[in-house]
Amino acid sequence: MPNGVGCICVWMAHDEGVSRAVLPRSVNNRTVIYEFTKKPYAPCGCPSLFYQYYTISGRLVLNVLTSVAQWERETIGERTSQALQYKKCQGERVGTVAMGKCLSTDGKKLVDNTQEQQAITLAKQYRENGLSLRKIATKLAEQRYLNRLGSMYNARSIAIMVGEASNA
Numbered sequence: 557m558p559n560g561v562g563c564i565c566v567w568m569a570h571d572e573g574v575s576r577a578v579l580p581r582s583v584n585n586r587t588v589i590y591e592f593t594k595k596p597y598a599p600c601g602c603p604s605l606f607y608q609y610y611t612i613s614g615r616l617v618l619n620v621l622t623s624v625a626q627w628e629r630e631t632i633g634e635r636t637s638q639a640l641q642y643k644k645c646q647g648e649r650v651g652t653v654a655m656g657k658c659l660s661t662d663g664k665k666l667v668d669n670t671q672e673q674q675a676i677t678l679a680k681q682y683r684e685n686g687l688s689l690r691k692i693a694t695k696l697a698e699q700r701y702l703n704r705l706g707s708m709y710n711a712r713s714i715a716i717m718v719g720e721a722s723n724a
Contacts, residue, residue: 647665647666648664648665648666649663649664649665649666653666654666655672655676655713655716655717656668656669656672656673656676657669657672658672671701674701675696675701675709675717676717676718678695678696678699678701679692679696679709679714679717679718680717680718680719682695683714683718683720689711689714689715689718689720690711690714692709692714692718693708693709693710693711693713693714694708696708696709696714697709
């Protein structure tokens with residue numbers, strides 16, 4: 557039996573009076589079920605629907621149901637991504653607050669943080685003049701530009717400011 561599986565059972569979930577089979581949500585995961593059910597009379601099936609997945613018809617049903625489950629999972633991910641992009645376009649917070657921004661008083665919209673914006677502008681100017689990331693951090697600290705925690709910016713933060721995040 558694959559991966560120590562002794563029995564595979566598909567059960568029914570009752571959601572608002574509607575029954576549906578609970579299956580793997582990725583087509584890739586169904587191979588475990590296929591391998592297990594190649595053997596005739598493998599203890600596998602859906603008791604409430606009486607599908608026997610070791611038969612040709614049973615494997616067809618399994619294939620259709622897992623394909624629909626994967627489509628559902630991908631559709632949810634696509635819709636979530638679209639919703640987050642919409643919020644971002646509307647100037648709302650999505651995840652962590654970006655450097656140079658802060659939350660407005662309503663706690664949803666992002667507004668410019670003038671001190672961080674000035675620090676970003678200076679960091680870009682210093683970088684154009686050939687200063688290293690650490691030297692830029694030191695110069696910003698000397699001019700009292702500190703990060704949100706009140707300490708000196710590090711080289712990684714400066715790299716993000718100047719658009720060189722992969723170089724730090």
